Amino acid sequence: MNFTELLIRAKATDADAVGEILKMYRPLLMKESLINGVFDEDLYQELCITLMRCIRKIKI
Numbered sequence: 001m002n003f004t005e006l007l008i009r010a011k012a013t014d015a016d017a018v019g020e021i022l023k024m025y026r027p028l029l030m031k032e033s034l035i036n037g038v039f040d041e042d043l044y045q046e047l048c049i050t051l052m053r054c055i056r057k058i059k060i
Contacts, residue, residue: 010055021055022048 009017022029029051033044 004060007055007058008060011058011060018052018055022051025051 006017006020010021029044029047030039032047033040035043
């Protein structure tokens, strides 16, 4: 399955597709969740929520 199909499924609230996208972007989300070199779990969760909101809003 290609990325566009995965996005379409995720937008249609397919939990497995959303999980796959979160898994794909996990390294980036983890990297951006560092504050002064320390991992901030709350920031990580907020970034995951933001990614899920963006999936819902994307125009496909």
